[in-house]
Amino acid sequence: MSPRNVVKDRKLREERTRQVLDAAMHVIARRGLPATKMTDIAAEAGLSVGNVYKYFESKDQIFQTLVETGQREYRLFVEEALAKPLPPYEKLYWYTEQWLALDNAWAITIMLQHARTSEAVPEPLKKAVSARFEDNLRPMAALIAEGQRAGVFIDGDSLELALLYVSLMEGIILHDIPGIREITAITPEKALRLLLKKDGSVPADASKRD
Amino acid sequence: MSPRNVVKDRKLREERTRQVLDAAMHVIARRGLPATKMTDIAAEAGLSVGNVYKYFESKDQIFQTLVETGQREYRLFVEEALAKPLPPYEKLYWYTEQWLALDNAWAITIMLQHARTSEAVPEPLKKAVSARFEDNLRPMAALIAEGQRAGVFIDGDSLELALLYVSLMEGIILHDIPGIREITAITPEKALRLLLKKDGSVPADASKRD
Amino acid sequence: MSPRNVVKDRKLREERTRQVLDAAMHVIARRGLPATKMTDIAAEAGLSVGNVYKYFESKDQIFQTLVETGQREYRLFVEEALAKPLPPYEKLYWYTEQWLALDNAWAITIMLQHARTSEAVPEPLKKAVSARFEDNLRPMAALIAEGQRAGVFIDGDSLELALLYVSLMEGIILHDIPGIREITAITPEKALRLLLKKDGSVPADASKRD
Amino acid sequence: MSPRNVVKDRKLREERTRQVLDAAMHVIARRGLPATKMTDIAAEAGLSVGNVYKYFESKDQIFQTLVETGQREYRLFVEEALAKPLPPYEKLYWYTEQWLALDNAWAITIMLQHARTSEAVPEPLKKAVSARFEDNLRPMAALIAEGQRAGVFIDGDSLELALLYVSLMEGIILHDIPGIREITAITPEKALRLLLKKDGSVPADASKRD
DNA sequence: AATGAATGAGTATTCATTCAT
DNA sequence: GATGAATGAATACTCATTCAT
Known part of the structure; x- marks a missing residue:
């Protein structure tokens, strides 16, 4: 050959x-x-x-690979957001916008959830998935800390805020399923408000976006 | 007989x-x-x-009943929060605290999610579940509107904020599974901050809680 | 209950x-x-x-049980022959007659053979089957030794002769398949001749049998 | 071309x-x-x-060819033994020795056995295999008859004795699988004793062999 | 009403065979 | 001729559901 x-x-x-x-x-x-x-x-x-x-080798292996690949790609995605030559709010805006537009985001979310919780999943895989999740939170925390230093985001432990924000995104994603858009589509602005300082500090150019 | x-x-x-x-x-x-x-x-x-x-009659019927009962009980729960003789922030605090403490909250969340999305679920049930979900959002929106009038919560469409808050709660719940408590347990205060006006308007007695 | x-x-x-x-x-x-x-x-x-x-639990487990049960029952069968209140030649005659008449003898033989040799069979099972086979040879060797002491059977290591006789029986069985009786049916006398001393020492009543 | x-x-x-x-x-x-x-x-x-x-053409055809070739080669082998310019006992000794040394003898034996018995094998092939087997018995019977005339082998129908001896060989072969040599390796002498007249008539030079 | 043995349709997986390159 | 990726029928095994006791 x-x-x-x-x-x-x-x-x-x-x-x-x-x-x-x-x-x-x-x-x-x-x-x-x-x-x-x-x-x-x-x-x-x-x-x-x-x-x-x-x-x-098996159906399970497909799911496992899907989960791992999903997490790996997510990591690259967060790092891409962090690396953007933009002010913090804009970075998070970009991240949020992209994430909400991704049409298989909720499938990944479901699978991660399943991988982390089902007894049918072998313990080592569970641990690995959870570990990777926590690891993937770090760039997001860095991004938030950056925003805090810039005086745009509310105070508090940045890792905790990252978890809160990711949870919010995942929660939204689960209500934002193709064909079942409930009540109203969530826009990046709406989600981001929850992290903003409440004194109108949103950068002018950012708010112009929508 | x-x-x-x-x-x-x-x-x-x-x-x-x-x-x-x-x-x-x-x-x-x-x-x-x-x-x-x-x-x-x-x-x-x-x-x-x-x-x-x-x-x-069937396994499916069990799931269906589970979902319906879950939604019905949730409705009673939100209405109970709304009816409490407390100021708005305190009401939402109570709701949040209870919800986070509920140990099968995530199972319900998963099932609702499944009921709304799987092709295996008959269309009418899906619709019913979604309708009930939206319906259950209303008392929550009322609660938030109440808080807005009291000047405690941020401005915006109250139904939209209700969806955001519920999404946040669900997102948190999915990361807060028994035995897999990631990073840090989320407390009501931490979640509620995202709805608060920035200017320290949190009632003194409320912040003393934790 | x-x-x-x-x-x-x-x-x-x-x-x-x-x-x-x-x-x-x-x-x-x-x-x-x-x-x-x-x-x-x-x-x-x-x-x-x-x-x-x-x-x-599985198809394999059925085969495994079949092999084990077959060997266990064979053991009881040989011991029954040994325990008969008969002279040695008669004991072996009875054993041979019964064994040739058994209609699943060859299925057992095939399975034992497969269990001992196929790479598809886990090593421990193989060992166990072989060990049990050797163990089951012992009563037969005792029977032959008895016959040697009585001057009926040819000299030689009794265990070795046991192996030879059992091999002969198995070989015959494999040519004596229901519906494919080749050439001629083997009778106990014919098989037993190979172990007999030449000098007409066969008990009179034994030779009358056929 | x-x-x-x-x-x-x-x-x-x-x-x-x-x-x-x-x-x-x-x-x-x-x-x-x-x-x-x-x-x-x-x-x-x-x-x-x-x-x-x-x-x-197919897996089955490979098996079939294997069986046929095996039988054909076996036939040549027996005829070679018969044609040796040696006394009968020596001829059979040579046959036995060669056969026991052949390292795929048991694979052939297994396959023949399978070909003769499995329902998966078409009837004509089965018949052909059985016919060839019986046919291959004839040179062996001739060899034994020769030995009987020479007064070395025990009396009896030579074809029947041939079947018995071949059965013995096959039985031994199945217990003499590479890596699973049970109890003791069978030598030609040990196998041949079963055909010998028991009066010490074994040719001196033959017994010297081992 | 309660039980759990029995059923069999449904699903994951394997492997002889084909065929485009 | 040679290759090994592709095919899909065949088979082991599972599990929701039924039913005799």
């Missing part, structure tokens, strides 16, 4: 893997975790059942 | 029904919805499988 | 277990090990598939 | 065929018939799965 083929093989493997994960995410988003069958995933991925098993 | 027996029968039936629902809630809380089997529920309830079917 | 029910339950369990094992043995005898499906076993046992799983 | 290429092609084809058969035999010897997969055979043969199908 030529080196070119090795490369092609890796590419194929990566493509199939991604295909399966995407399909799984979509189906879960549509049918929910309990109702998701391997045939659904395979059909959504446009592959045969047997072929899916070439790339994943 | 004597009237006394009829009464006794009804009582027994109600007791069994409650037994099954409690058991189901506990097991779901422990194992998650997908992994919960009828035998688990029966065992937890201390009944035989066959006997469970005397009181519920 | 009354004590009577406990007894009944045990009886039921034992009956079903025996039913499944018998069925499995028959199907294996008919279709061979590789082609034996759980549905076949269930059908043969007159039970539903699900019900079979009430009594056995 | 030049004649040379045609020859080369046939050679390649024969080599591949032999490669596959050898591989199949080895894997079956190691894993047992039920657990042997096409991928195992291909891997052992150092070929791709698809390529194996260039030479054999």
